[in-house]
């Protein structure tokens with residue numbers, strides 16, 4: 847499954863509810879899922895970590911749907927098979 851297909855699945859499953867909630871409320875949910883991911887990482891529970899990764903991606907896709915934004919296109923456009931800053935793969939930026 848590609849990112850675009852996953853985003854479409856989220857649209858089919860949740861768009862109506864997401865649309866009623868709106869972008870701000872959906873971003874609040876996404877932030878909650880990041881917090882749950884943080885907790886799962888701290889607990890080191892790999893099954894919980896996997897679920898929270900899925901939830902973060904799902905809510906990110908929902909937010910993209912509300913903004914009529916193609917998540918896959920945005921990701922590939924910013925990261926065209928190389929680092930957007932140094933243009934290398936792997937990245938050679940100094941941090």
Ligand SMILES: [Zn+2]
Nearest residue numbers: 929932937939
């Ligand atoms: Zn770089």
